[in-house]
Amino acid sequence: MSPTIRSLVIPVSDLDAAKAVYSALLGAPHTDEAYYVGYNVDGFEVALNPGDGAAGPVAFADVEDLDATRDTLLAAGATERDAPRQVAPETRICVLADADGNPIGLRGR
Template sequence: MNPTIRSVVVPVTDLAAAKAVYTALFGAPHTDQPYYVGFNANGFEVSLAPQGDVAGGPVAYVDVDDLDAAHAALLAAGATERSAPREVAPGSRVCVLQDPDGNPVGLRGK
């Protein structure tokens, strides 16, 4: 396993306002949908999610080869689950756990 952080999802309450700020920083988004706006920051994905939990803050997602194995390993190590593994696109699943201090840890894989 070679986990790599490749993306961060920023929950927002006002997608249009947030999109203006992030467009000023990163340029035009590569994906601009009512449910998701994505920017490429030199190969790193910065995403705006209007349906996200703003109180939970941004979530960095670690790409893992085996989502279920990584999920189980983190739970065994003392993490707790914020959101169970779910499919977000064909062949791509995500989940969010939290460390003992409540910091989010996102996992993305198959």
Template structure:
């Protein structure tokens, strides 16, 4: 699989208010938990994260998260959040480019 941007994670300070706005736009969420609200928009994941900081982060789907992460770190990216499991067989991490712009990886 080629790397594909498959999701965006949006940090929110008021999950209930944000959920109302995004539900009006995208319909009912497929996941509605205090720690995460997720919407499927024609196969693209729009996620609300009440624990997030900063701006939205595009998540790129990759086959091998560790190999891709290591290659990006070797190329000069820096780590903002280490790999962690968020669902069965799904791990994520957030890196930044040389200007500090965040981007995420989502994979196994």
């Protein structure tokens, strides 16, 4: 199975202000928590994540084996920005960067 980009995580410095704007655009969120606000846009996840808004959005590719894909990208010259971490019972994420510093998000097991 090839990786599929199914989500975009947008870091925001003011969650309430961002939620007002994105809710006006996308409708009511399916998840509305202090640590994550998620919208389903025809099967594509748009998420607001409180944090450093200057870091910019990250598109996440769903992969079967997060560690193997991460190792392949690191061997190809990517660098690690955020180490793998558990975000749900069966889901881990990490963020790498290409040679220009552009983020590459991976989501898998």
